[in-house]
Amino acid sequence: MYRNRILIHFLFLIPCILLGQVNGCPEVKITGISENETIYIHCNSQDSCVKLVANYPETGTPTSYSIEQIDYTPEFPFSGLANPISVNIDDVWSDPKVILPFNFCFYNQEYSQAVVSSNGAISFDIGNINDNGFTDDADECPWEFNLGIPSPQFPSTAEPKKILNAIYGVYHDIDPSVGGQIGWQLFGEFPCRRLVVSYYQVPLFDCESINSTFQMVLYESTNIIEVYIENKATCPNWNNGNSVLGIQNATGTQGITPNGRNTGSWSTENEAWRITPSGPSNTQITWYDDVSGAVLATNQNEITVCPTTAHSYRAEVLYTLCDGSTILSSDTTTVEYTDTVFAAPPKEYIICDKDDIKDGITTIDLSIFDSELVTELNSINTYVITYHLSQQDAIDNVFPINPATSFINIDNPEIVFGRIEDLDLKCVLIKEIDITVSAGPANFDANVVSETFADVHQILATATGVDQYLFSLDDGEFQVSGFFDNVNVGLHTIIITDSNSCFKKVIELVIIDYPKFFTPNGDGINDYWNISHIEELVFANITIFDRYGKELIQFDQNSKGWDGLYKGTPLPSNDYWFKLLYSEKKPKGVQREFIAHFSIKR
Incomplete structure (x- = not known):
């Protein structure tokens, strides 16, 4: 028996519901089981039935949350x-x-x-x-x-x-x-x-x-x-x-x-x-046959309908407010018969640029999408699959991409349309496929964004391109954000990659700081005071003073640091001041001055 597919059209009575996520308004929206606004029943369906889903914020009395x-x-x-x-x-x-x-x-x-x-x-x-x-x-x-x-x-x-x-x-x-x-x-x-x-x-x-x-x-x-x-x-x-x-x-x-x-x-x-x-529920949902007004179901967010002709259905959600008053929200769908299934949503696919030239143009085997087309058509009969550069060509079944196994994209991203036809039922499904060739980000970088010697150290890694990029600090878990807060002093490794592992970049950064005290007691631990990772500075000159302003010593970035001696004599436990003149590798040539104090503990 020949089966036509069913197309659902929606009448939006309240347009404030966001696609993919119901917001907090007292509103209902009908979609398919996969949250598609347009719902199809496959041509070879044995029962010509389709599921309708009511999406709305399910709330309770505000006695708990x-x-x-x-x-x-x-x-x-x-x-x-x-x-x-x-x-x-x-x-x-x-x-x-x-x-x-x-x-x-x-x-x-x-x-x-x-x-x-x-x-x-x-x-x-x-x-x-x-x-x-x-x-x-x-x-x-x-x-x-x-x-x-x-x-x-x-x-x-x-x-x-x-x-x-x-x-x-x-x-x-x-x-x-x-x-x-x-x-x-x-x-x-x-x-x-x-x-x-x-x-x-x-x-x-x-x-x-x-x-x-x-x-x-x-x-x-x-x-x-x-x-x-x-x-x-x-x-x-x-x-x-x-x-x-x-x-x-x-x-x-x-x-x-x-x-x-x-x-x-x-x-x-x-x-x-x-x-x-989240207290006791204050919502009640009712499904109606919108033509006859008959109640089809209550207290069910999903129902299955099996129309034999074009038909309309309505979902109503009643909200009972704190003061006992009510608000009614409704949405209506019309089920219509048609000949060709346009599967939604589009298939989004990212493929790595495997060529030596990373220009976003590569050879693509379109047959990797065959199984998805077969699944969407839900066909058990003989079928034929073709791919086309426009939806109209797919509808008319003209100008197929040949061979489909070695298609070279013209644009990036490239849109092609997969077409599968059940040869027994003469049933056609067409699906848009959005292909993006990832050649890595157009720009990427990582920098220490906090000031040198700041109380809180921060690193920001960035990458811009067609893909979603992920960031990792010191081999930690990857995250969508490239912002890392409360980073310790020392050498750090930033890894930037994409969601398909087409690209990987490793960047090393150094955060410098100074110790607040040192213990020059000859035990080989913390016996010298110096700027941490001072070797990463282009230029550094450190002058150390006692608390009265008397200069004790000067040294540069090549020095081991200060051992707490003045003219060979150990100085007592106390506060000491230092002045640092320095230039960082980034930005080059900018000389800065920093003054602070530290302690000797004996």
Whole structure:
């Protein structure tokens, strides 16, 4: 029996759902089992049935919460928001308070106002400010903390002013009096307005050369919270580098944080989290035959339909809010019969440039895609496969690529269209194949980006090209980010590769520093004081003084260092000062001066 494929068309009633990831709005979207917007039933299907899937945020009452990592795809800007906060002021809560046009339900209590901390938190405890409409001493926000959440004493037992009933995203001691932006703005329309609070390039207190950029998003109706972190730096020598991401209730008896993100010293970038109310379910889904109005299923996110003619189906999700009111979201699909299957999504494939000339042009055996075409058609009959340079050629079955086993791409990336036809059923499937030939990155590099002798050392490796590149420090695990924080002094190896291992580059970098003390007691350990890895400097001249400014010795980068003697006599335990004149290999020719002190311990 001849079987036509089924094409699903969608009527978007609410367009705010992101492809590949449902956002926090109370909205439903119907897709196929593989999240395709267009769903096909194969021509040789034995039952002409297809699965429909309802995608929507499944929430519960906000008596408890769950937390999950999500894709880092911030929808809203980090800078330039309509309502600036804490302009040039450090360690305060926002006064005036933020008035919400919707009630946000947090730990089963409704709130229509909140205060925002200059240190990265939102609290629904308006008692944090004196509410006189301007910032003063009474609006102070604590910066020192050592407790994790949940805790009724957070941020510390010594701090009389507690930070409870709050969202921490990310709470750490930052200093907007030095620079950066903090602001809030409302986006969207009922029933999915969002309060967005952003912190943009705000310097860390006592480490003003580094900063943090992050954002909190509060959703109307679903009461979902999202945190987006573009960059969260750490100042390890201040407040123990402590930071925390999460939430806790008004008494500090309930709270939740992601693994590794409770109070402690940590850094990250391009990271996002969603905190979702997870008490008893407050959503109900119902599937309908959109033509007759008959109920097909309830409380099922997936259903199977078997139409014999063109037909429409509807999914409705009912959200029950904290105040007992409801919001209804729906999406409708139309199932239509057609002749040719256009398989989605396109196949994305990266192949290594195997030629001696790394120009992104190479020979490709297209038959490696045959098995995928066979699987998608789901055919058990005799079939024929061809490849074409345009979709229209594939539809018309003209100008096949011949031979398909030794195709040389013209463009990079190259798009070809695979065509498989079931010769018994006369059923055709066409699939787009996007081929990228990886010849390695166009540019790559790695550098120490922190200042010489900085308190915190950082390395940044970069690579730009058509592929996704991965970075490793000292044979550690590969990561997408090329940023490495809190790197130790010494020689380091950076490895840059791509996701298909077409390319590998090893770069060595050296971080120099100076010891804060040495022990010249003749035991052969730490008997000489010198700049670590001084041999990596192009030029170095070190002069050492006693605490009264008397010059004791000079030496250069070729010296073993100072042994703590002056004219053959051991100097006592004390503080000593040094002045270093030096030139680094990068940037060449730039002479710098650095003055600091160290100690002799005998």
